[in-house]
Every structure is written in C-alpha cells, then in structure tokens.
Amino acid sequence: MLSRSAAPLSPPITNGSGAAAILSAGIGCFALAALALAADKSPAVRSFLNFYKPTGPLSGVTTSAILIWIITWVLLELLWRNRTVAFSGIKIAALFLLALSFLLTFPPVGDLL
Amino acid sequence: MDITLRGLWTMIHGMAFGALYLLACSGAILEFHRLTTAAPYSEPTLAQERFLKAYLVAMVVLSWAAVFTGAYIIYPWYRVVPPRAVPPHDAPNLAMFPQRLLQSNPATAAWHSFGMEWKEHVAWFAPISITMVAFTFIRYGRHLRRHQQIRAAVLVFAAASFVAAGIAGFLGAMINKAAPIQGGPVIHLRPSQE
Numbered sequence: 001m002l003s004r005s006a007a008p009l010s011p012p013i014t015n016g017s018g019a020a021a022i023l024s025a026g027i028g029c030f031a032l033a034a035l036a037l038a039a040d041k042s043p044a045v046r047s048f049l050n051f052y053k054p055t056g057p058l059s060g061v062t063t064s065a066i067l068i069w070i071i072t073w074v075l076l077e078l079l080w081r082n083r084t085v086a087f088s089g090i091k092i093a094a095l096f097l098l099a100l101s102f103l104l105t106f107p108p109v110g111d112l113l
Numbered sequence: 114m115d116i117t118l119r120g121l122w123t124m125i126h127g128m129a130f131g132a133l134y135l136l137a138c139s140g141a142i143l144e145f146h147r148l149t150t151a152a153p154y155s156e157p158t159l160a161q162e163r164f165l166k167a168y169l170v171a172m173v174v175l176s177w178a179a180v181f182t183g184a185y186i187i188y189p190w191y192r193v194v195p196p197r198a199v200p201p202h203d204a205p206n207l208a209m210f211p212q213r214l215l216q217s218n219p220a221t222a223a224w225h226s227f228g229m230e231w232k233e234h235v236a237w238f239a240p241i242s243i244t245m246v247a248f249t250f251i252r253y254g255r256h257l258r259r260h261q262q263i264r265a266a267v268l269v270f271a272a273a274s275f276v277a278a279g280i281a282g283f284l285g286a287m288i289n290k291a292a293p294i295q296g297g298p299v300i301h302l303r304p305s306q307e
Contacts, residue, residue, distance in 0.1 A: 013253055015260050015262075017249075017252055017253075018249050018253060018260060018263040018266075018267075019263070021245045021249050021252075022270070024245070025241055025244075025245035025270060028241045029237075029241055033234065052185070054189030054192075054193075055184055055185055055189055056192060058184055058188065058234075061234070062180075065237070066241075087260075091265070095266065098238075098270065098273055101238060102235065102238070102273070102276075105234040105235045107226065107227050108227075110230075
C-alpha cells in the first residue's frame, strides 16, 4: 500500500526522451573534445574558433560544442519523445563517446595524435 | 586584510561555484540512487522528489556559473600577454601574467601545458552532464525505476560530472597556487591596524 505522503505514479513514460538526452550529452562532450583537439592541431581551426579574443579559441570550442549538443538534443527529442527506442545501443554509444571525450582532452593522449 | 578584484573573482569561481558544486555532487549521486532504486522502503514523497529536482537545478546553475566565470572572467586574466617592447634587461614582472609566469620556469611549465590544457576543456563535461541528469530526473522522476538502463546511464554521467569537476577543481587550485591570478582594484576587507 502506498503511504499517504508518497506521490502516486502517473502513466508510464517512453524511454525516447531519456535516450535523446543521454545520447546528445555524449555527442556534446565528444564535440567539445574533438573541436579542442582540432584547434590544438590546426592553426586555421584555432583562428576560426577565436570567437572572443580575451578567451581565445576556447570560446569557439565551447560555444560550438554547446550549440552542437543543444541542436542534437532538440532534434532527437522531437524524433524520439513519444517513442520507445532500442536503448542498449544508445547507452553504449553515449558512454563510449563520454569515455572518448575524457581521453581526447587528456593532454598526453592529444599530443600522440 | 586585502583582496584584489581578480583574486575575489577567482575565489567566487573556485570556492562559491566550483567547490560548492563538488560538495553538492556527492550528495546528489547518493540521493538520486536512493530515490530511484526499486526498494519499497525508499518510496519517495512528493516533497522529497521536489527537493531533489530543485537541488539538481541548483547544481546545473552552479556548474554553468563555474565554467562561464572561469572561461570569460578568470581565463582572460590568466592568459594575458605581457607588453612586447620591453628590453630583456627590463623584463616585466611576470606575476601579473600567470600563464607566462608558469611557462618561464621548467619546474612549473607543465602546470600550463598539462594542467590548464586539460582543465579548460574537461571542466565543460560537468555542466553538460549534470544538465542532462537534471532534465532526465525532472522528466521521469520516480518512473526511472522502470527504466533501469536510463537510470544506469544517468548515474554514470552524474559520476562523470563529479570526476570532471574534481579534475578541474584540483588543477585550478594547484595552478592558482603556482601562479595566482592577481591585480585590479584592491578591496579592503578589514582596515589596517596601524
């Protein structure tokens, strides 16, 4: 029996919205790591990403990554919001991208590439 | 007792936003896990659920405040370049140019080439991850019990957010110890006792 203070559960929600949020977070982190690496390796990319001079290329790297993350999230949310998606593959992809992001931002690894 | 404006902003960035976020992280991960596990004794009340949602939103605000103040207020002071037209025998005092100060000494250069290079990027994983965690919890609430895979992935991202903030916080503290951000107007916290 539910206690008086416990909230009643409303009808089940599909997993699409959660999958969209999780995958886009993985993509956002990876975009940031990939752009940071590209800015480190290529003077042209570094110059292009110099959106705000006092902060340097970091401003372009982070702004672009945030835009990629938000746009991906909105698109996936619109596509999957009311759907039940195969989550296992999405979870593996998101966690792989997150792990790869940590690895790529680690300077000794970035220097090897 | 004085503090410079730049020193004050560095404290706000590191202590008020960064350290508070790290403190909040450990509590959130535990509470999140407790409220979303299937054990019947942990059935959350509406008030508990609302509290965790507000707590997560506060963490989102803290994490974004930490990275934005870091990137757009502190970092420009860190990487400012000293004036070029100074003869070598009259070199500027590098204390006002933290990045150059670190690079000027082989014993401290790695705090920039490794420490700042990693910190300035890895820190951003924290707000991205915790924003997703907060959104997912607000959207699903206790329904997460029925979505074990989503719950597991969300917990990994919450832990990743904690690790990213921890790396950034540790490196930031060490860098600021080796080459403190200084300058700007002096704020007198307490009048001198002369």
